[in-house]
Amino acid sequence: MNPTKISASVLKKIKTQNIVPKSKWQFLFKNVLLWILFGFSVLLSAIGVSVIIFAFRETDFDLFSYLDGSALQRFLSLLPIFWLLFFAVFVGIALIGLRKTKRGYRFSVSKLLLVNMVLGILLGTVFYNLGGSEKFESVFANNVRFYRGIHNERLRRWARPSQGRLAGEIIEIKKEQIFLLNDFDQKEWRVDARDLIRELPFELQVGMKIRMIGEEISKNEFKAKVIRPWRMEPRRDLKGERRRPEMRFPGERPMERNEFLKNSIEQ
Amino acid sequence: MKRQDFTDEQLVGKSLEDIDFFGSLVERYEKRLLNYVFRISGFSPEIAEEILQEVFLKVWKNLNDFSAPMKFSSWIYRITHNETISTFRKMKSRGEPEQVELDENLFLPDKSDFVEEFDQEISSLAIKKVLAVLTEKYREVLVLRFFEDKSYEEISDILQVPSGTVATLIARSKNSFREASSRLNLNF
The missing domain is CATH 1.10.1740.10 (RNA polymerase sigma factor, region 2, helix turn helix motif)
Incomplete structure (x- = not known):
């Protein structure tokens, strides 16, 4: 077959088989879908970043030496690994989406990766500052079974008095530096905080939720060495006002907005 | 018209x-x-x-x-x-x-370009032999650049790779071409 025969053969085939070009909308739709995939992935990666920032702000890196296990195990236990993976996966999907767009191949993978990461980090920081990170995390903890396990395990880490870690809500101040506390399982503890090795950065009050590192003296007595508020950072709500963080133990229902405001006023 | x-x-x-x-x-x-x-x-x-x-x-x-x-x-x-x-x-x-x-004449590139790039007079037969032993990606890029006379931007659009990668690919292809020609004892 020579070239002119190719031309004749192609035209004949198109005409006899009545082959028509695909609609312009079909290509447009595909491209729009890719951009949506990109946008959605950037949004999810930003959510990941906001929770990572939140997790890092909440992590007691200075208490590293009080944790159990080898240095590597302790280090890994402090990292929000799920959210770091979550961020990486969605940055990757955003990258694929962008690469598959019509002109996506013109940019190098490293450039696109950098752009996606910067977008995710910027947007994630905005989410964090708007107070969205806690909400995102609680949505995951309540709805994603796999994540619920990780989330509860992180909380349960503070329900191991025999390993020197205890958390709960102060229910009564007996005298200065001695108080009663209800733990996650509503078990009452008498806590002695007279020999703290780190100065208490706040005044203990009834209703306050705290976590402690120390020593189990008896079945219901705990000697605290370090006391930290359950949540480290006072957060801002969507109106930009500083507020006490909401704290929930495993199984506890989320606080309604009105209930939360009432509690804040009472405090 | x-x-x-x-x-x-x-x-x-x-x-x-x-x-x-x-x-x-x-x-x-x-x-x-x-x-x-x-x-x-x-x-x-x-x-x-x-x-x-x-x-x-x-x-x-x-x-x-x-x-x-x-x-x-x-x-x-x-x-x-x-x-x-x-x-x-x-x-x-x-x-x-x-x-x-294949017909050797298919491997007659724009002589001036090739001579300039490789600083040698090259016969079409030798080019054909060397191209045959190159890897797919190096052969493609050399063919597009020197036989089809495509610009870097056009090669980027054809192979769907960034322009920067085209430059790297061409540089590596030329090295690979030189190595292969000396391996085959082909003196241009």
Whole structure:
């Protein structure tokens, strides 16, 4: 077959088989879908970043030496690994989406990766500052079974008095530096905080939720060495006002907005 | 205005209204693309022609996907490249090597370019032998640059890689070409 025969053969085939070009909308739709995939992935990666920032702000890196296990195990236990993976996966999907767009191949993978990461980090920081990170995390903890396990395990880490870690809500101040506390399982503890090795950065009050590192003296007595508020950072709500963080133990229902405001006023 | 005076992009627009204009587009590219398929694959004329028919059918079906600022020639070369590589891989997986001895004249690049790049006088026979032993990606990029006379931007559009990568690929291909020619004791 020579070239002119190719031309004749192609035209004949198109005409006899009545082959028509695909609609312009079909290509447009595909491209729009890719951009949506990109946008959605950037949004999810930003959510990941906001929770990572939140997790890092909440992590007691200075208490590293009080944790159990080898240095590597302790280090890994402090990292929000799920959210770091979550961020990486969605940055990757955003990258694929962008690469598959019509002109996506013109940019190098490293450039696109950098752009996606910067977008995710910027947007994630905005989410964090708007107070969205806690909400995102609680949505995951309540709805994603796999994540619920990780989330509860992180909380349960503070329900191991025999390993020197205890958390709960102060229910009564007996005298200065001695108080009663209800733990996650509503078990009452008498806590002695007279020999703290780190100065208490706040005044203990009834209703306050705290976590402690120390020593189990008896079945219901705990000697605290370090006391930290359950949540480290006072957060801002969507109106930009500083507020006490909401704290929930495993199984506890989320606080309604009105209930939360009432509690804040009472405090 | 005669059909041969239309630009490729004008012919694409006209083709969507009248298929005969598409015939002009096919005639304009068939010889060039046939040589391109030969150069990058070494396929027999029968297989190369089958590939080309498939290419033109794909171009027709996807004509609405073509849009500026990409050049039509880059777009059709891309489809040809993909179709050739796909056929090459299918045949390789089936254990059907279909490469034949090709006309040496296909490997007569723009002499001045080649001499400038390699600082040597090169015979088409030697070029053909060296290209045959290069890896697929190096052969493709050298063919596009020196035989099809494509710019870096056009090669980027055809191979769907960033322009920076094209520059790197060309530099590596030239090194690979030099190494292969000395390995084969081919003195240009």
